[in-house]
Amino acid sequence: MSEMSGRSEWPLFEVFIRARSGLEHKHVGSVHAADARMAIDHARDVYTRRQEGVSLWVVRSSQIVASDPADADALFEPARDKIYRHPTFYSIPEEVKNL
Amino acid sequence: MYTQGLDSLGKECVDRSAGDSGPLAQRFQERVDADEKIEPRDWMPDAYRQTLIRQISQHAHSEIVGMLPEGNWISRAPTLRRKAVLIAKVQDEGGHGMYLYSAAETLGISRDQMQEQLLAGTAKYSSIFNYPTLTWADMGAIGWLVDGAAILNQIPICRCSYGPYARAMVRICKEESFHQRQGFEIMLTLARGTPSQREMAQDALDRWWWPSLMMFGPGDAQSRHTAQSMRWKIKRFTNDELRQKFVDVTVPQARFLGLTVPDPHLAWDEAQQHYRFGAIDWSEFQAVLQGNGPCNRERLQMRRAAHEEGAWVREAATAHARKQAVRQGEAA
Numbered sequence: 001m002s003e004m005s006g007r008s009e010w011p012l013f014e015v016f017i018r019a020r021s022g023l024e025h026k027h028v029g030s031v032h033a034a035d036a037r038m039a040i041d042h043a044r045d046v047y048t049r050r051q052e053g054v055s056l057w058v059v060r061s062s063q064i065v066a067s068d069p070a071d072a073d074a075l076f077e078p079a080r081d082k083i084y085r086h087p088t089f090y091s092i093p094e095e096v097k098n099l
Numbered sequence: 100m101y102t103q104g105l106d107s108l109g110k111e112c113v114d115r116s117a118g119d120s121g122p123l124a125q126r127f128q129e130r131v132d133a134d135e136k137i138e139p140r141d142w143m144p145d146a147y148r149q150t151l152i153r154q155i156s157q158h159a160h161s162e163i164v165g166m167l168p169e170g171n172w173i174s175r176a177p178t179l180r181r182k183a184v185l186i187a188k189v190q191d192e193g194g195h196g197m198y199l200y201s202a203a204e205t206l207g208i209s210r211d212q213m214q215e216q217l218l219a220g221t222a223k224y225s226s227i228f229n230y231p232t233l234t235w236a237d238m239g240a241i242g243w244l245v246d247g248a249a250i251l252n253q254i255p256i257c258r259c260s261y262g263p264y265a266r267a268m269v270r271i272c273k274e275e276s277f278h279q280r281q282g283f284e285i286m287l288t289l290a291r292g293t294p295s296q297r298e299m300a301q302d303a304l305d306r307w308w309w310p311s312l313m314m315f316g317p318g319d320a321q322s323r324h325t326a327q328s329m330r331w332k333i334k335r336f337t338n339d340e341l342r343q344k345f346v347d348v349t350v351p352q353a354r355f356l357g358l359t360v361p362d363p364h365l366a367w368d369e370a371q372q373h374y375r376f377g378a379i380d381w382s383e384f385q386a387v388l389q390g391n392g393p394c395n396r397e398r399l400q401m402r403r404a405a406h407e408e409g410a411w412v413r414e415a416a417t418a419h420a421r422k423q424a425v426r427q428g429e430a431a
Contacts, residue, residue: 008417009211012204029201029267032210034416035423046197049190050274069141 012061013039015046017053025057036060131332136262139205147331151261152206154333156213159199161225163217164398166192168232169241177235184281185238191278195271202263218403226384227310229392236289236296236303242282244304244311244349250275251345252315255335264333283352290356297357304353305361312376313384315342321381346374 010032016025028047033039039058048056067075083089092099123142130137137143166189173189176182200210216222227245232238253272259265289300316322316338328334336344346365353360364377386392 008413009209010413010417012210028270029198030204031197031201034413035420038416038420045190046194049187049194066140069138 010034013043013058014061014064015039015043016057016059017043017047018055019053021054025055028052030061031058033058128330131260131330134332135260136265137260138262146327147333148206150328150331150333151264152203152208155199155203155206155264155267156208156216157223159196159203159213160217160222161228162192162196162199164224164228164402166196167398167401168228168230168394169238171232172235172238175235176238181238181285188242188278188281191274195274198267198270199264202261202267205263214406218399218406220390220399223388225314226387226392227314228398229387229395230306230310231393233306234299234303236286236299237307239282239285239289239300240303240307242278242280243286243352244282244307245314246275246278246282247349248311248314248345250279251341251348255341256333258332258335260332286356286358290358300356301358304358308361309379309383310387312342312345312379313381315339315345317381317384318379343373346376350374 011034012030012032013036014030015028017028018025031039031042031046033042036058040056043056043058047053079085124144127137127141127143127147137147169185169189169192173182173185176185200213203213204210213222217224232241250272253268253275256268257265257272259268286300286303289296319325319337319339322338325334325337329337350360350365362377364375366375367373368375387395390396
């Protein structure tokens with residue numbers, strides 16, 4: 001069991017699947033693998049046993065840069081009062097068609 | 100596959116939860132109350148994090164150890180069809196373990212740590228997998244009863260407050276239904292077979308019925324932490340509620356099979372619209388949980404052997420990856 005205490009854990013990869021062509025890749029989970037090619041194989045075995053996808057992406061988890069939930073207000077709040085960015089902000093007489 | 104009774108908090112969690120007050124904790128509870136999902140990098144009380152790590156990792160261990168009793172019958176499946184089905188089912192259990200380990204890792208525990216806890220025998224897993232699979236009919240009884248109980252346990256967790264756990268659960272529940280149906284089909288085939296096949300089916304039901312009821316965990320009066328888990332929306336129904344539901348849906352299925360549920364006190368209560376059932380032998384449940392079930396030692400030995408015998412593969416793959424990385428660096 002020397003290997004257990006040795007912390008030789010394979011790196012973690014995040015897995016993204018394209019369910020069918022025409023759709024975007026979507027995050028589904030993660031796998032451990034020695035390298036990216038093995039990560040694809042593991043992702044295939046773990047996440048696509050029932051034809052869940054036609055394409056896989058894997059990316060090392062350590063390579064993902066994420067926004068901080070604590071910054072959510074500063075990042076996303078400013079969009080909240082800009083309702084004029086939505087079509088429903090504008091009132092158009094009903095008799096006007098195709099708008 | 101999953102059992103409740105694994106969701107109990109450790110003592111340290113209860114002690115620490117006292118410190119989890121203040122505006123952040125209040126905001127957290129408001130979000131949970133509003134059915135918002137909590138995501139990995141969000142603030143969460145330490146006790147919530149520890150409870151989830153414990154529950155999800157033990158749930159994952161249950162899936163992994165759960166491969167053993169059924170794996171036992173792959174080489175002896177009676178037909179090629181049954182064999183293909185059983186391989187697919189056991190592979191699903193492995194996959195479920197992977198989804199869950201992946202969810203637990205988002206809380207800050209490593210895969211290695213969880214693995215160590217399982218192999219060292221310090222982590223619990225579902226008590227049901229410490230019973231032996233003696234005949235082919237056990238493959239039917241496990242799919243029908245054990246996976247049936249797991250489904251009832253797991254469906255509410257699809258709405259769990261912790262996002263990664265809930266999403267893993269949705270994936271698992273989609274796959275679990277096949278497990279239960281293939282099990283019932285095995286039971287049905289045996290029940291409609293020769294007298295000795297019927298006998299085999301009855302014997303499997305006799306042995307798996309009570310352990311299946313125990314899968315829902317201790318009765319509500321004994322389950323001290325249910326209230327906290329419900330407040331956090333990790334748990335949605337009590338152990339006894341889910342157990343009652345299991346009995347209510349399963350007894351008619353047994354009747355359809357023409358098999359007898361091994362409980363002389365089982366009776367339909369017209370007023371309550373529920374089946375009344377006999378007392379569960381909790382001393383057996385405790386003994387199995389504490390490591391004294393029929394197969395506890397064997398299961399852990401198998402896991403340890405698999406881990407140790409696979410060590411050279413993991414090391415070789417790591418060495419290969421390192422070599423390739425260096426070569427690519429040189430080429431660039």
